[in-house]
Amino acid sequence: MASTLQCSCFCICLSLFLALGVWVSQVKARALTDEVSMVDLHEQWMAQYGRVYKDALEKEKRFLTFKKNVEFIKSFNKAGDKPYKLSINLFADLEDEEFKATRTGYKSPIGQRPSSNTELRYNDVTNVPASMDWREKGAVTDIKNQGECGCCWAFTTVAAVEGITQLKTGQLVSLSEQELVDCVSTNSGCNGGWMDNAFQFIKQNQGLSTESNYPYEGMDGKPCNEEKAANREAMITGYEDVPSRNEQALLMAVANQPVSITIDGSGDPFRFYSSGIFTGDCETNPTHAVTLIGYGVNEEGIKYWLVKNSWGTDWGEDGYMKIQRDVDAKEGLCGLALYPSYPIA
Incomplete structure (x- = not known):
């Protein structure tokens, strides 16, 4: 009897041991498969x-960063x-600092901040429509790409000038970010x-050249091309700061x-934003500059701004x-x- 009981216990323990071994092997295999899948995805x-x-x-270093970011996106x-959703x-x-250094680029003058006491010329709230999309009015050019140059300030300046120029003349013309850079x-x-420095330059220069005449190169360090800059297309009389x-x-x-x-565009949720209404997480210290081209309300009643990046x-x-x-x-x-x-046009 005792021998039979010992045999049964041994068989049970052996079964548990074997089952545990199979489970560990499966876990390891799944982890290995996940790693291989991540390698393939990269x-x-x-x-x-x-x-x-x-x-x-460098590839190994980049892979580890890629894996970390993908896991964050999937978890979110x-x-x-x-x-809202995120995407790869x-x-x-x-890496975060690398991204901020090359893909953002808002920087106000040292010791100087834009005034918060500006009087707004647009003060008739009764004429504000419930929604607006300046793309539908023909005042927004196609999406551009600043690349690895931290000159977002030039792109939003140009987008705003392109918009007011179209509203004034009826002509939508792509203007030159490179001239500003x-x-x-x-x-x-x-x-x-x-941006205010760029608006001031356009005013003093009596206009800004077109994209086709002074094309974007995504780099700086070159002297201002006076000949190209003299070919002026869009003129403004000044600029105004909206009350802060x-x-x-x-x-x-x-x-x-x-x-x-200006906006904080440095956080991972902002960086990997894909769709929906962005609600954070982010800081309030501006690192990036973009253009507001409209606003609206979704079916759930969430009010939103429409941003051109x-x-x-x-x-x-x-x-x-x-x-x-x-x-x-x-x-x-x-x-x-x-x-x-x-x-101001």
């Missing part, structure tokens, strides 16, 4: 974006507790700048023309973003209501 991503690394060491979307885009192998000496080219920390004033401005704004059509909703409007914080979500400004 290879597919590299092919899609034409990414080539200088050596195996799986949670499903936000009204061309920024997936960049090369010629606005009070800014720092690919190392950042401030006032989304109602900002609404009145955007109801009348595209407006340049300068990161190409692969980012966001074909290069655009919807971001929550009328939040409790006076500076607006991600600080978007801190320092808006627009050109």
Whole structure:
């Protein structure tokens, strides 16, 4: 009897041991498969974006960054507790500081901040429509891409001038960011700048050249091409700052023309935004500059701003973003209501 009991116990233990071994093997195999899948995903991503690394060491480093970012994106979307989604885009192998240094670029002058005491010329709230999309009015050019040059300030300046020029003349013309990068000496080219300096340059230069005449190169360090800059297409008489920390004033401005704004575009949710209404997470210290080209309300009643970015059509909703409007914080979500400004034609 005792022998039979010992045999039974031995068989049970052996079965448990074997089962445990199978389970551990399956876990290891699944982990290995997941790792192989991630490697395959990285290879597919590299092919899609034409990414080539200088050596195996850099590739390994980039893979680890890619894996970290992909896992964040998958975890975020799986949670499903936000009204927006993220996706794997061309920024997936960049570290945070590297991304901020090359893809953003808002920088105000040292010791000087835009005034918050400006009186807004657009002050008739009764004429503000319930929604606006300046694309539908023909005042927005196609999405552009600043590339690895931190000159978002030039792109939003140009977008705002393109908009007011179309509203004034009826002609939508793509204008030159490269002229601003090369010629606005009070800014720092690919190392950042401030829109008001760029608006002031356009006013003093009596206009801005076209994109076709002074094409974008995505780099700085070259002297201003005076001959190309003399071929002026769009003129403005000045610019105005929207009162700071006032989304109602900002609404009145955007109801009348595209407006340049500053925003915190450095966080992972913003970087990998894909669709829906962005509600955070983000800080309020501006790192990036974009253009507000409209606003609206979705079916769930969430108010939003319509943003034109300068990161190409692969980012966001074909290069655009919807971001929550009328939040409790006076500076607006991600600080978007801190320092808006627009050109005057």
